[in-house]
Amino acid sequence: MKNQFLIFMMLAGMLVISPNVSGQIVISDNGSTTANAASVLDVQSTSRGFLFPRMTMGQRDAIVSPPTSMIIYQIDNTAGVYINTGTAGTPDWQEITDATHIGGYWTPTGSDLYYSSGNVGIGTSSPSELLHVDGRPGIIMVDAETNYDAGIHFGYEGSSLFNLFTWGASTTNPYIFFGSNSYSQIWGMRPTGRVWHDYQGTTAAAYVLNSGAPHVSFSILNTANTIRNISYGIQVSLPNIPTTSLDTVPAGITVFVEGDGTGLFALNQHRDNKGWMATEYNGVSGEHSTGNRGSLGTTNGGAYGIHGTTEHFGYLGRSTSGVLGALNTTVNVNGDYGVKGYGVDDSGHDGSGFVWNQTRGGVYGTNTDDAEYTFGVAGYSPTGTGNTRRGGVLGADAGANYWGSLGYLRNSGSAWCAGYFSAAPITGGTNGNKNFSSPVSAMAISAYGDLFGAQISGGVYGLYAEGNNYSVFARGDMYRTGADVHLQQDNSGQNNIMYTLVSPEMTIQTYGIGQLQNGKAGIDFDEAFSNIVSGSEPIIVTITPIGESEGVHLEQVDGKGFRVAENRSGKSSVQFSWIAIGKRAGYENISLPADVTSSDYTNKIDQGLSNDGNPDEVAGEGLYYQNGELHLGQAPGQPSPTEGATIERSAPEIKEKQIFKTEESFNEPSENKEATEDKKL
Known part of the structure; x- marks a missing residue:
């Protein structure tokens, strides 16, 4: 198969050297021969050959400063005739093996190899290309020797355009790469099948797939049976690039579909879980085998989801609401809600206050502006x-x-x-189905206010209160502008109207029946009266005899009681009634708030407060208390209706963040991208 070119011929016997007048030398076993006119040295023989210096590759490489074109015969590794195509300082020993080096032609061997008009055919006698391989299986093998890698250069007019090379063939983890030069690894593949691509361009897409097939154009199948972290069909990672608008957001995968087609469709092996991206009606749609389905970027909202069995559904980002949840009007059970929110479930996750950013909970609603008739959370019933x-x-x-x-x-x-x-009725017992044998502490309403604890205004009735021990307990002074009416039910069941005795003084009274004994009597006040009647103010005692007498008079009155005697030293023993009235201790010189007792106090209340449920009513001016007086208006120094604590409002998120991060990146390690100086291709 190989046609070796012999530059020199040596005779084994008698050599004849004939000098030529033109400076030529001929070596021949025929003494009458003459040198070829074009040669400097002409070796001729018809029975002998030329024997090159023979040595190992190590001995060859040990030659000091071998000149360019030095030729030896190497006896080990890949044996053959080698010529130094490099320089004396940087030798490059190349084997003389084919027509490129010896100027000959490919020699056919049987029907395996042909040369025709500059084309070489393997398995064909009529090659149509420079190298034409025909046959079964039609495989070309590029086999590099020890410590070298195999490769193919693709060029044009002497310039290299593309290269296909193996790398690290002698290592435990070799790969093949395709690049624009010997060290540019644009595409790579491991023997295990792993492929990577390093695209550094900026003006065009890294991948373009154009298929007219009526079937799947691109298919990826992950057959891993074990999962170390997460198995993917496709993973795309992008750097965190700041963007200013949705039009400049970098995308890992972009699919453009003309017409009403679907940009991306995904289906699991059993064909019961599936999803669509970039459809005619939705950005993303998905359906589970249970019938649950949802969409992102829908016609009516940002997101839509529906339960497959109950058909309860919900929207995010609608034109009329941020969140909409709805129950199926015909299929729902107790515990079903259009919207549910779950808050903390551990006592260790406490909030720190009542401000919006100090609390935690299941549902959060807020207004960040002071527009009228707006609410953080609203609920309505038909x-x-x-x-x-x-x-x-x-x-x-x-x-x-x-x-x-x-x-x-x-x-x-x-x-x-x-x-x-x-506070939920406690069943059992009587008196309103309430049993107080067990401790109770629940309150239906607790109200604490800075100016008012509560303001109640009824069109017909103001306040109705009832209680077992009391209906109303007022801690502090009570003021009223109307009558203090008491309804006393008599034996017939009818209410008798009674009025509270009023006085311009803070008084206390007691009364009783006494009896003269020999014209005299002593009365001790009851302990309650004695304890709270003022000792610095006179006590008024009125005595009325019950029966005929000379009349009576008081001999002595103090906080403990009084003594009475019959006039004219009478000795009768008639009964008498008595009433004692005194001022309450501590209220001898009572001072009441001037603003409350002022005639315009109720007018201020009417002007300051209004019924917000009546849009036709003039809005109240507001009330505030300062320096012992109630004022109309807004308190100086207090936030106006358009001011107050700032409530955070999150801006719409326009950046896609990296979701998954695996231990391995898509690019090969950097040490695989740069060749070492001693690496030969």
Whole structure:
């Protein structure tokens, strides 16, 4: 197969050297021969050959400063005739093996190799290309010797354009790469099948796949049976590049589809879980085998999801709401809600206050501006009185022992309440089905205010209160502008109207029946009266005899009691009634708040407060208390309705963050990208 070119011929016997007048030398076993006119040295023989110097590769490489074109015969490794194509300082020994080096032609051997008009054919006698391989299986093998890698250069007019090379063939982890030069590794593949691509361009897409096939154009199958972290079909990682708009966001994968097609469709092996991206109606859609399905970037909102069985559904980012959740009107059970939020479930996750960024919970709603008729959270219930015990918002403990509702339709006469609150009835016993043998501590409403604890204004009735021990307990002074009326029910069940005795003084009184004995009597006040009657103010005692007498008079009165005697030293023993009135201790010189007792106090209340439920009513001016007086208006130094604590409002997120990060990057290690100086291709 190999046609070796012999530059020199040596005779084994008698050599004849004939000098030529032109300076030529001929070596021949024929004494009458003459040198070729074009040669300097002409060796001729018809029975002998020329014997090159023979040595090992190590001996060859030990030659000091071998000149260019030195020729030896190497007897080990890949034996053959070698010529130094390099320089004396940098030798490059190349084997003389083919027509490139010896100027000959490929020699056919049987029907295996042909040369025709500059084309070489292997397995064909009529090659149509420079190298034409035909046959079965038609494989070309490029085999490099020890410590070298195999490769192919593709060029044009002497310039290298592309290269296909193996790398690290002698290592335990070799690979093959394709690049624009000997060290540029644009594409690479391991023997295990792992492929990588390093694209450094900026003006065009890294991958272009154009297929007219009516079937799958691109398919990726991950057959891993074990999972170390996460197995992927496709993973894309991008650097964190700052962007200014959605149009400049870098994308790992971009799919563009003309018409009504789907940009990306994914299906699991059993074909029961599937998803779509960039469809005619949605950005992303997915469906689970249970029938649960959802979409992102829909016609009606940013996100849509529906439960496959109940068909409860919800939206995110609608034109009329940020979040919408809805139950199927025909298929729902207790415990179903259009929107659910779960907060903390551990006592160790405590909040630190009542400010929005100090609390934690299941649902958070806020307004970040002061627009009228806006609410952080709103709940509504249909009007009408068909079904009761319903409302707009419900708040309760987990067992609903203590609950309250806003916008509530109570069961009593189908009456609407702005707010209804209950501490849950304790069953058993009497007196309103309440049994106080066990301790109770629940309160339906607790209210604490800076100016007012509560303001209640009813169109017909203001406040109705009832209680077992008391209905109303007021700690402090009580003021009223109307009558203090008492309704006393008599034996017939009728209410008798009674009025509280009033006085311009803070007085206390007691009364009783006494009896003269020989014209005299001593009365001790009851202990309650004696303890709270003022000792610095006179006590007024009025005595009325019950029966005929000379009349009576007081001999002595103090905080403990009084003594009475009959006039004219009478000795009768008639009964008498008495009433004692005195000032309450500590209230002898009472000073009441001037703003409360002022005639314009109630007018200020009317002007300062208004019914927000009536849009036709003039808005109240506001009230504040300062320096012992109630004022109309807004308190100086207090935040105006357009000021206050800043509430954070998150801007729409426009950046896609890297979701997965594996231990290995897509690019090969850097040491594989640069060749060492002693590496030969």
